[in-house]
């Protein structure tokens with residue numbers, strides 16, 4: 001359990017996030033924690049359309065403050081208030097969801113969702129006539145195997161660890177292979193990462209990938225808001241030529257963790273070595289060709 005004091009930081013849409021000293025990173029985009037949950041996760045995994053089927057299973061990898069689960073529940077029940085939902089959240093540090101249920105953080109959500117987030121944070125479980133939610137505390141590399149063994153299958157997976165450089169253990173081919181075991185044949189996984197190493201790890205784990213296209217306003221060096229993955233590529237927005245070529249560069253060498261138990265440092269070193277011996281085009285040359293600074 002973390003000894004970090006979780007101090008709320010305001011993001012640009014008025015919702016709050018935390019900063020992790022251990023990982024050296026904020027939990028959400030500074031443009032808006034709440035907005036990110038709706039746009040990059042709930043929308044990309046087609047929750048409005050899926051809610052009409054009347055039953056949805058969700059897997060929230062790196063539950064954190066619970067924003068992705070909260071945005072998903074609000075999206076689903078705004079369309080179909082009778083939709084039954086089953087959610088599993090995977091989280092290492094139980095102090096994070098607990099710190100997120102005090103005001104003002106929790107006030108971003110409807111009263112119904114607020115009481116669900118409170119029960120999940122305090123009891124790691126919540127049952128209502130419409131919902132069964134369970135938070136599994138531990139290293140997601142292990143807890144996901146428990147879900148896969150029980151044949152849990154999600155319509156939507158929200159994949160939201162800290163960045164690959166900071167937390168490589170959750171972006172490896174082997175971890176994605178376990179995650180893919182928990183995805184329904186027509187399910188979708190969404191992540192904010194557009195990194196080539198992440199995209200090639202998803203491909204090596206047997207998934208097809210698409211881009212999350214940019215909105216109108218974006219910085220000149222940005223090319224995508226993230227990645228969406230599924231077993232079939234037909235409903236996924238295609239990668240641009242630039243993104244496809246990115247997958248041929250050294251940046252696309254994925255992280256590996258053969259026994260799902262190595263330290264971040266060991267995984268980073270293995271990755272660095274594989275990149276050093278690679279004959280692929282360098283990422284800086286790809287950047288120059290496409291005018292990316």
Ligand SMILES: C[S@@+](CC[C@H](N)C(=O)[O-])C[C@H]1O[C@@H](n2cnc3c(N)ncnc32)[C@H](O)[C@@H]1O
Nearest residue numbers: 027062063064065066067068091092139140160
């Ligand atoms: C970027 S934050 C997630 C934000 C979250 N989705 C939200 O909406 O608030 C990453 C989370 O991953 C958790 N984490 C770090 N390593 C983990 C691991 N090995 N297994 C499970 N969770 C982990 C952190 O404690 C943190 O809560």
